[in-house]
Amino acid sequence: MTGSLDRVEAAVRGWLDSGTGRPLILGLCGAQGSGKSTLAKGLRDRMEARGIATALLSLDDLYLSGHARAATARDIHPLLRTRGVPLTHDVAHGIALLDAVRGREATSFPRFDKARDEPEAQRQPVPAKLDLLIFEGWCVGARAQDDAAVAAPINALERDADPDGSWRRAVNAALCTGYAELFARIDRLVLLAAPGFEIVARWRLEQEEALRRTLEAQGRSTAGLMDAPAVLRFVAHYERLTCWILDEMPARADLVLRLDVDRNLIA
Structure with missing residues (x-):
């Protein structure tokens, strides 16, 4: 991960030097487990050591509560009870947070407890006048697919739990609306590209x-954690958009870091 961190740090320093005078919002996208959270924290620490006021926001911390996701699942599709894909985040709140940072206002960021599958009660204070916000998440910066591309299921979950395609169409439509507005606030986009x-x-x-x-x-209790079969079903929710990101995003990202199976940077 050191090689990736060195590359991102050098790029960010250059972007800050040629910036607009307002905070730089850096989008960091990477598949689940790719090391993006570790990279984001390492970058924050290095920037702060240089006197650059930096904050970190994860897309995961914008997840809706279990109660809110249950309502979305009831109103749109049962698969939206599982956190992860677009429509399971509080996008409006995310937009407000990024706007507060861009406006150099003091704010506070939410935190999500994955063990409980619920937002935490406490929030993280964020001072005014940041220089850099690192906004990381598995689908940060993602764009919608063409309508025709979502017609056929790509795995057993989609085939069996979404036979009419209403879930994947709703998720795809969200990327054209609220998520597009959220991601439009990103100034630079970095992709940690998994090998597949x-x-x-x-x-x-x-x-x-x-x-x-x-x-x-x-x-603490580990009751909310998943075993191997549960993980396989869980990541199936992410497969379509992850594959689409790996196919589409490299052509437009400001920096692409290609990883091997051990998360090492490929030269």
Whole structure:
């Protein structure tokens, strides 16, 4: 991950030097388990060590509560009960947060507890007059597919749980509206490109095991964590958009970092 961090740091320093005088909003996109959160935290630490006021916001921290997702699942499609895809985030709140940062206003960021699958009660204070906001997430900067591209299912989950395509059409439509408005506030976009979707399940399972060890060390419950079969079903929700990002985003991202199966930067 050091090589990726060095590359991103050099790029960000250049973008800051040639900036507009307002905070730089950096979008960092990467598949589940690709190391984007680790990279984002490392970049924040390096920037702050240089005296650059930096904050970090994860798209995951914008997840709707379980109650709100249950309502969305009832009103639109049952698959939206599972967090992850567009329509399971509080996009309006995300837009307000990015606008506050761009306006150099003090604000506070939400945090989401994945073990409980619920937002945390406490928020993270963010000072005014930031220089850099790192906005990271698995589909940050994603664009919608053509309507024809979502017609046929691409995995068993879509075939069995979304036979009429209403879930995938709704998710795709969200990328044309609220999510497009949110991602339009990004100034520069960095993509951590996985070697393919087939590695994502392994990476995601490694994440789950790491979280399990952390919670156990803290004496907290691990009841909400997933076993291997649950992880496979979970990542199937992400497959379509992850594959589309890997196909479409490299041509327009400001920086593409291609990774091998061990998350090492490919020269």
